[in-house]
Amino acid sequence: MARVATLADVPALHVLVESAYRGDSAKAGWTHEADLLDGQRTDQAALADIIADPTQTILIAESNADVIGCVQVADKGVRDGIRIGYLGMLTVKPTLQSAGLGRTLIEAAELHARKFDAECMEMTVIRQRRELIDWYIRRGYAHTGRTAPSPWTDRRYGLPKMDDLELIVLAKRL
Secondary structure, eight states, rough: EEEEOOOOGHHHHHHHHHHHHSHHHHHSSSSOOTTTTOOOOOOOOHHHHHHHHHTEEEEEEEEEEEEEEEOOOOOOOTTTEEEEEEEEEEEGGGGGGGHEEEEEEHOOOOHHHHHHHHHEEEEETTOOOOHHHHHHTTTOEEEEEEEOOOOOGGGGEEEESSSSOOOEEEEEOO
């Protein structure tokens, strides 16, 4: 179902990610950040860097050759004797959200992480996105009690609309 992205996919991936996370187009779905952040979510250079990095992968879901979903998977190495995978940038075209593609992409990401022997999958989620956090918890993820550094000191990752945005870390044993 999902395939590994190539550099040729970068323009379509960029359009998808921006449409699902920011601006009015994102509000057609339920998982957007448009009420919390302005600016861009990512750029084509950052997506190309992920694809070129041998420790990271972007998996793509397509329908009729259109990119309708994606998820980033990264090998974060070993911490405390456990190999850690990272799930990021889970994106589903806003008009297709709530149809199960997000669950399918998570399963594909977890399977991919198992291929590099990850025993645990982590992710970061904006603390204020309670509904999304609850959705991940229903998929087996749990609060770790940890937070992650804010990426918003770099304007390339968005412009916060509030001062107290915080990333929390969720994790799941694979």
